[in-house]
Amino acid sequence: MELSELISIILRRIWILLIAVLVCVGAAAYVSYFHMEKEYEASASMYVLKSNKTPSNNLYQELLAGSSLVKDYKELIKSKTVLKQVKDQLERSHTWAAQMTVEELSQKLEISNKNDTHILVAAAKDASPERAAVIANQVAVVFIEYSRQITVDESVQLIDAAEAADAPSQPKPLINMAVAAVVGVLVGLLAIFLQVQSQRSTTARRGKKPLEFS
Structure with a gap:
């Protein structure tokens, strides 16, 4: 033909x-x-850099240490230990958090390393734009404190707090x-x-x- x-x-x-x-x-x-249920996304960004209490003249070594921490933190931030603390703190001020399990909280989160930099982004998705922002910010707050406990320094700093989105990300x-x-x-x-x-x-x-x- x-x-x-x-x-x-x-x-x-x-x-x-x-x-x-x-x-x-x-x-x-x-x-x-x-x-299709509307879904909103909000994200909080954090900067990771190994920061020892003693001054260091080798910035390159600090950057390498920070890169290694980023990989570890991407896994740790969604650990049950961290998310359980997030859930507990959310329950203190939000009644809706009590109805959410740790597994459901984990499903709402996506942790990414922005362009292979030292920036960690904790993005939360929810049917409510306000809840998505609250969850993302609480994850950042809890993890920053948790990182200080395991590294004994301020290796994680908050860059931008999450804000409620004006438009849904899905559909x-x-x-x-x-x-x-x-x-x-x-x-x-x-x-x-x-x-x-x-x-x-x-x-x-x-x-x-x-x-x-x-």
């Missing part, structure tokens, strides 16, 4: 393609706006609809191909010469 013939077949059945795209985009829009209706449109095109093309194949098979079984599709 030549390209020109393929394009001609698609154009004659463009309505199938349009219906498939409209159905997929419409379904994505409906689910995104009416069935993203426009992105969902764009992906759905692509899926709709693929579904439409498949439907056209199956229809063409079905018509050709019917014509062949009847022993007739294949007709040009209209």
Whole structure:
């Protein structure tokens, strides 16, 4: 089948393609706006640098030590020991924290090392923008104190506290609809191909010469 013939077949059945795209985009829009729970994200950033009480003339060694700490802290910050303290402190001033388990708290958190720097970012996600900010900030506060206990110095410093987001991070209706449109095109093309194949098979079984599709 030549390209020109393929394009001609698609154009004659463009309505199938349009219906498939409209159905997929419409379904994505409906689910995104009416069935997907909104999720807000807030993040607190911390700077990690090994800072001994005794002065050091070797800044390079301090930077290397800080890099090593960052890797360790990424794991420690989501440990049960730290998150249990976070939960306990949240319960003192927020009734909703009592209904949340340590495992659920862990699922709300994402710890990242920004661009392989000495900056640790604790991001919290929640259906409430205020709760997301409170959780992220509490994680930062608790972990800074915890880091001082295990390193006996101030190796972690808060850079930016988390603030309540104005817009949800999820869902993203426009992105969902764009992906759905692509899926709709693929579904439409498949439907056209199956229809063409079905018509050709019917014509062949009847022993007739294949007709040009209209």
